[in-house]
Amino acid sequence: MIQILILTIVHINGLQMEDKVSYLPPFNMSDQNFSIFSGYLSITNNNQSFHYVFVQSQLNNLDINVPLVLWLNGGPGCSSMIGFLQEIGPFVFMNEDDESLQFNEYSWNRVAHLLFLESPSGVGFSHNPLNITFNDQQTADDNLKIIQEFYSSYPEYQKNPLWLAGESYGGAYIPLLAEKIKKFNDLEVAVINLKGMMIGNGVTNLTHLPISQLIYQKEHQLLPPTFDITGCEKNVTSEECENINYDAWKITKRINPYDIYGYCYYEENEMEDELQWIQQMKQFMMIHNNNIVNVTNHDLGVPCVQIDNIQNYLNDVKIKRYLHVDENIEWFMCTKQQNKQFKYVSDPPIVMKVLQELLDFNIYTILLYNGDADSVVPWIDTLRSLQKLNVSITEEWRPYYVKNNQLGGYTQGYLNKLRFVTVRGAGHMVPQNDRITAFYLFNQTLNEETF
Numbered sequence: 001m002i003q004i005l006i007l008t009i010v011h012i013n014g015l016q017m018e019d020k021v022s023y024l025p026p027f028n029m030s031d032q033n034f035s036i037f038s039g040y041l042s043i044t045n046n047n048q049s050f051h052y053v054f055v056q057s058q059l060n061n062l063d064i065n066v067p068l069v070l071w072l073n074g075g076p077g078c079s080s081m082i083g084f085l086q087e088i089g090p091f092v093f094m095n096e097d098d099e100s101l102q103f104n105e106y107s108w109n110r111v112a113h114l115l116f117l118e119s120p121s122g123v124g125f126s127h128n129p130l131n132i133t134f135n136d137q138q139t140a141d142d143n144l145k146i147i148q149e150f151y152s153s154y155p156e157y158q159k160n161p162l163w164l165a166g167e168s169y170g171g172a173y174i175p176l177l178a179e180k181i182k183k184f185n186d187l188e189v190a191v192i193n194l195k196g197m198m199i200g201n202g203v204t205n206l207t208h209l210p211i212s213q214l215i216y217q218k219e220h221q222l223l224p225p226t227f228d229i230t231g232c233e234k235n236v237t238s239e240e241c242e243n244i245n246y247d248a249w250k251i252t253k254r255i256n257p258y259d260i261y262g263y264c265y266y267e268e269n270e271m272e273d274e275l276q277w278i279q280q281m282k283q284f285m286m287i288h289n290n291n292i293v294n295v296t297n298h299d300l301g302v303p304c305v306q307i308d309n310i311q312n313y314l315n316d317v318k319i320k321r322y323l324h325v326d327e328n329i330e331w332f333m334c335t336k337q338q339n340k341q342f343k344y345v346s347d348p349p350i351v352m353k354v355l356q357e358l359l360d361f362n363i364y365t366i367l368l369y370n371g372d373a374d375s376v377v378p379w380i381d382t383l384r385s386l387q388k389l390n391v392s393i394t395e396e397w398r399p400y401y402v403k404n405n406q407l408g409g410y411t412q413g414y415l416n417k418l419r420f421v422t423v424r425g426a427g428h429m430v431p432q433n434d435r436i437t438a439f440y441l442f443n444q445t446l447n448e449e450t451f
């Protein structure tokens with residue numbers, strides 16, 4: 001008995017020791033008062049292994065009240081290293097075209113432990129068996145298994161309150177994972193201490209997303225007032241609507257869809273090939289036939305987004321060694337064909353149903369936040385979905401203030417611990433565009449405080 005116990009402890013410390021990161025240039029971890037771990041967590045029976053980065057909080061690590069936050073970027077097919085190195089981690093590319101990492105004063109690890117997961121396993125440095133077609137249910141099942149794997153390697157964090165956070169297609173990943181956790185907790189003795197979730201510019205209902213995008217673009221004078229979108233308002237799957245979208249993308253092609261007042265980074269040839277540009281936009285605006293997301297690879301790149309700094313960093317073999325990842329994998333922000341293929345077919349009508357179920361349980365805090373300068377998942381689209389949910393408003397729209405009493409945006413409260421908030425001037429990646437406000441909303445929500 002005693003021997004088994006000792007062996008287990010040695011095993012645990014072994015994984016934590018192996019995965020501990022010593023250096024993330026230009027930061028020597030021995031100068032920091034928290035640790036970072038990076039490596040793989042595996043699901044043994046199906047050949048998948050998931051790259052994770054675990055960032056300890058800057059708070060006391062023995063305090064089980066410090067929240068643990070699982071972060072998932074979207075896509076599907078985009079990597080949570082975006083969250084780690086651009087948005088909420090302790091070292092980030094502070095400005096879009098910075099070439100080296102800087103210390104992030106507004107890192108979410110000031111108040112929480114952060115677990116970044118490259119999921120599903122076709123993404124980033126994770127390993128997947130070839131010819132898997134990922135879907136929403138399987139991804140949620142796998143994410144649950146990986147959380148359990150994490151707890152078995154890092155058992156000292158099992159009691160901490162768990163929060164799920166992320167953005168964009170994370171709007172599908174997160175509620176589905178929360179539902180799996182709830183079902184798991186209902187069956188098991190050992191429960192996962194899930195407290196809530198925070199979703200930024202998340203997808204909810206793909207049927208009205210294309211219409212919301214067009215309305216948003218018109219309201220913001222990105223399309224001329226004469227631009228006619230009634231064909232889409234009538235029938236979003238019609239050929240007429242498809243033509244309207246194509247015309248819209250031709251007009252808006254130098255506007256960064258993720259941050260409409262931001263800069264559009266592009267390569268000249270990319271812009272010249274109009275058909276290619278339209279295909280790229282179609283994929284990233286999540287416009288798909290039959291209202292399902294059907295993504296193969298993002299071989300055409302991410303429209304208007306600066307990706308060189310993070311891709312150069314993560315593909316440097318020295319960095320790969322510091323992170324204990326497979327050196328043979330070329331890392332892309334969003335999956336490309338290079339060394340693995342990626343196929344994902346979603347089942348989005350399910351998101352609204354699961355959100356409703358989670359609300360009906362009335363045990364999880366749910367924060368939906370939207371940068372109001374994003375045209376990919378515009379705030380009006382999230383609002384439209386909220387209006388469809390069976391949940392009453394408890395607090396009407398009101399402004400909130402940040403940064404010396406400047407207007408942060410507007411918020412509305414609902415029954416069953418749901419809150420919606422807009423972030424003024426931020427795009428799709430809210431914590432990257434407005435670090436101060438994002439940290440404030442995050443910390444207030446963790447503490448069940450209002451803003």
Ligand SMILES: *[C@@H]1O[C@H](CO)[C@@H](O)[C@H](O)[C@H]1NC(C)=O
Pocket residue numbers: 023028029030
């Ligand atoms: C990091 O700092 C430690 C302690 O000062 C030192 O021994 C180590 O060589 C440094 N690592 C690098 C890669 O500079």
Ligand SMILES: *[C@@H]1O[C@H](CO)[C@@H](O)[C@H](O)[C@H]1NC(C)=O
Pocket residue numbers: 045046047129
């Ligand atoms: C896992 O990989 C092994 C060796 O490549 C293969 O024999 C096995 O069929 C794979 N299992 C699954 C479930 O894909």
Ligand SMILES: *[C@@H]1O[C@H](CO)[C@@H](O)[C@H](O)[C@H]1NC(C)=O
Pocket residue numbers: 033058059060
């Ligand atoms: C770690 O350092 C930060 C400042 O960089 C400080 O705010 C925090 O209190 C420190 N944490 C501990 C546990 O000493």
Ligand SMILES: *[C@@H]1O[C@H](CO)[C@@H](O)[C@H](O)[C@H]1NC(C)=O
Pocket residue numbers: 130131
């Ligand atoms: C994957 O599927 C493609 C097309 O169905 C096939 O050509 C290829 O051989 C498969 N690869 C593996 C490793 O099974």
Ligand SMILES: *[C@@H]1O[C@H](CO)[C@@H](O)[C@H](O)[C@H]1NC(C)=O
Pocket residue numbers: 205206207208349352353388
């Ligand atoms: C999704 O949006 C469409 C179009 O507005 C609407 O008809 C449908 O009821 C919505 N689905 C759900 C589950 O709310």
Ligand SMILES: *[C@@H]1O[C@H](CO)[C@@H](O)[C@H](O)[C@H]1NC(C)=O
Pocket residue numbers: 235236237238239
């Ligand atoms: C919308 O257009 C599609 C494609 O033309 C068609 O199959 C479908 O029946 C139309 N839906 C409605 C409600 O008219």
Ligand SMILES: *[C@@H]1O[C@H](CO)[C@@H](O)[C@H](O)[C@H]1NC(C)=O
Pocket residue numbers: 294345
């Ligand atoms: C997804 O897209 C691929 C390629 O465009 C197509 O072959 C496949 O049938 C689609 N799957 C679904 C379920 O629509």
Ligand SMILES: *[C@@H]1O[C@H](CO)[C@@H](O)[C@H](O)[C@H]1NC(C)=O
Pocket residue numbers: 390
């Ligand atoms: C909406 O919620 C109320 C109580 O919260 C419930 O009585 C009612 O049946 C629900 N309606 C639907 C359509 O689910």
Ligand SMILES: *[C@@H]1O[C@H](CO)[C@@H](O)[C@H](O)[C@H]1NC(C)=O
Pocket residue numbers: 110111443444447449
């Ligand atoms: C986080 O919020 C709590 C409660 O509002 C507050 O006491 C604390 O100072 C905040 N932490 C930071 C780092 O702002």
